[in-house]
Amino acid sequence: MTSNATRVLVLNSGSSSLKYQLLDMADGARLAAGLVERIGEETSRLAHTPLASGGDKRERTGPIADHDAALQAVAEELAADGLGLDSPELAAIGHRVVHGGSEFTAPTLITDEVVAEIERLIPVAPLHNPANITGIRTATHLRPDLPQVAVFDTAFHTTMPESAARYAIDTETADAHMIRRYGFHGTSHAYVSRETAKLLGKAPEEVNVIVLHLGNGASASAVKGGRCVDTSMGLTPLEGLVMGTRSGDLDPAVLLHLSRNAGMSVDEIDSLLNKKSGLIGLCGDNDMREIRRRIDEGDERAALAFDIYVHRLKKYIGAYYAVLGKVDAVAFTAGVGENAAPVREAAVAGLEELGLVVDAGLNEIRSGEPRLISPEYARVAVAVVPTDEELEIATQTYALVSS
């Protein structure tokens, strides 16, 4: 790595998408950002924003066959801005890897052995890890000389005690099949819990925070003095809160019932729970903006979907309050958490006895900055703290390669 190499390219490969950002860690500037979606379909789309030059967003549509082709197209867009992957200023590529099992507790320099381990975890992350591996292989092929770093969604949660991480099933069976609570969105929970401490003017070690990461995927975590002690996602990102298209918690016997009595195959049940449940299953929409619009028009299905979403959220706030014993802050983050004031208001409504209150005026203020939405007299701070998974991945990547 040359001394003026201060840029990090962050890649977040989803099952059919590739999100990326190029950051300069010398000053934290975002140089470019973009998204390739519908990879593998006829209607793929690449949207690239050249932030460094302040230029307009550029779009390409048409088939992009796989993640390899997607990253090639991204490399071309970056090169067109003079920010190509061949740049000597590039210090490393940071990859979001969703499942790191119990093994990976920190950002890790990628080697063949690390890729083999990420591959070994595919049975417990069939949607995510294969795409992450393709991203790593393509990036390594494009820049074999450059350090590649894996930043795991699961890493922040590896501090959970066994009492929170173990499911109450036969221990031998659980161990033989890697069955335990791993938790996800860890880079977001880590970043947001630290930013929340900062907002309170305290060190992370001094505060207990309940973090509610409410995006399309959603998860809650209980963070005690900077360390995760419980989280709502489990073996896979299906457990816990009601999400855009995922069910979250349900009686496991529902699966047996669907298999025995509804004649559904394992793949059909998988698709039902991951893609056709949650908000979209309840009311046909997974976007909270659309759901609020429908509620305003008097739509009862949308209103019930909203109530189910909020009820589950409130249960987790209560549960993690009990797990932590003392709570300093509840922090809302990600697309829904940062933008949907009615969700925040409803999730905290009625919890005054727990010291939780939302100020209606503060809750309505729109801002991209971390902010308190609880009144000054409240015993527990309620905050909106924008997440930045890309910045966190870039920071961790850069710290590893420059140490």
Ligand SMILES: Nc1ncnc2c1ncn2[C@@H]1O[C@H](COP(=O)(O)OP(=O)(O)O)[C@@H](O)[C@H]1O
């Ligand atoms: N202005 C808004 N008001 C309410 N909800 C919003 C708003 N903007 C985004 N959202 C919600 O945020 C979701 C996306 O969140 P995001 O964190 O970007 O998800 P992901 O990273 O999982 O794709 C959308 O599906 C939508 O429900």
Ligand SMILES: CC(=O)OP(=O)(O)O
């Ligand atoms: C792990 C997970 O649920 O990720 P996302 O929210 O990006 O789908």
Ligand SMILES: [Mg+2]
């Ligand atoms: Mg997200």
